[in-house]
Amino acid sequence: MAGLEVPTWDPETALLIGTILVEAIVLYVGYGGLERLFGPYLMKLLVGGEPNAR
C-alpha cells in the first residue's frame, strides 16, 4: 500500500464509505426530527420553562 495510488473501483469499499455517508445523513435528519419533537420538553426539564434565552 506504500506509494501514491490512483483510486480503483472497489464495490466493497464503496459500500463501506456509502454506509458511513448514509448513516451521517440519517443521523442529521433523525436527530433534527428528535430535536423538534423533544427539544422544548427537554429545555423545560433542564431550565424550568420555555426556551427563550437567545
Place this chain on the structure above:
Amino acid sequence: MLGSVLGGAGILGTSPEMLALFVGFGLVVGVLFGFFGMGGSFLVTPALLMLDYPAPVAVGSGMAFVFGTAVIATLKHHDLGQVDYKLGAIMITGTTIGIEVGRASVYYLESLGLAGGIISVAYVVLLGGVGAMVTRDALKGGGGGGVDHEATDKDLDEYEIPEIAKTIQQTVRIPPMVTLRGDVRVSAWVITAVAFATGVLSGFLGVGGGFIRMPAMIYAIGVPVPVAVGTDLFEIVFSGGLGSYLYGQGGGVDLGIVAPLLFGSALGARVGSAATAVVDADGIKVYFGGMLLIGATAVGIGEVGSYIGSSALELLGLVLVIGAAVVVAFAILYSTVSSLRSTRRQETPAAD
C-alpha cells in the same frame, strides 16, 4: 494490549463495551466540535492508537469519522448559506493529492514499523503547539483558536481582509485568478497550495485539518470566517471521502469504530452547536487549550507505555485523553444550563 482487554465478540466485530465507549467518546467529541467548530477529530486517532489499533486503522477510521462529521456539518452550513462551492471545488484537487501523499507516507512508515511512533510524535507536537497557542490567546483575551461565535453573525461584506491576505493577493497574481464570495480575488495557485499542504496533514494524521485550513483560508486566501468554516467542511466531504475510500481499500476503515463514534458525535454536535448561542466561548477556551496540552502529554505517556510495554502507562494516557475531553465537554454543558437558568430567573420577575 489495552484493546485486547476491552475487546471481544459484539456488533460489527466490536464488543458491547467498546461500542459504548465509542458512542460516549463520540458524544464528547461532538460537543467539542459543535461548540468550538474544530478540534474534535484530533482526539480520535490518538485514542485509537492507544487502544492498540494498527496505525492505518487508527488514521483511516479517524478520517472516515471526519468524513461523516463533515457531511453532517456541511448540511447545516449549506442551510445557513455559508459554503463557497467554487472555492471548495478548487481546493478539492490540492487537498486530495495532499491526502494521498500523507496516506502513502503512513503505509511507507508502517512497512518500516515506524508509523505508530512517528504519528504519535507528530500528534504531541501538533496538540502541544495548537494547545499552547489557544491557551495563550485565551489568557490574553484574544479570539484565536476556534470559531468566533459573534463574528459568524456578521454580513460577509462587513469582514475586513487581513493585511497578510491582501499582500498575498497583490503579490501572487499567477493566472487563473478567481473571484470568491466576499468579493475576494486570488490566484487559483494560492488556493491549491493551501489545499495541498493541509491535505498532507489530513492524510498523515487522519484529521480534518480544519484547525490549520481555516486560519490558512482566512489569512492566506482572505475569505470571511463563516465562509472559511462552511467551505472547509464542504471540501472535507470530498477529500475525506476519497481519503477514507483509499484507506478502506487497504482495510484501514473499521465500521465498528466509525459507526458508533458518528452516532454519538452527531448528537453531541447538535448540543455543542446550540450551546454557542448561550455560552461565551472565551471563558471556556482556556479549558480547550488545556485539554489539547493534556492530550499532547497523554499521547506522549501512551507512546512511552507502548515502547516499554507498560499497559498501565498506556491506560493512563488513554484516561487522560478521554478524561480531558470529558471535563471540557461537561464544562460547556454545565455553563449552558447555568446560563439558561440564570436568564430564566432574570426574566421571570419581568414577566410577572
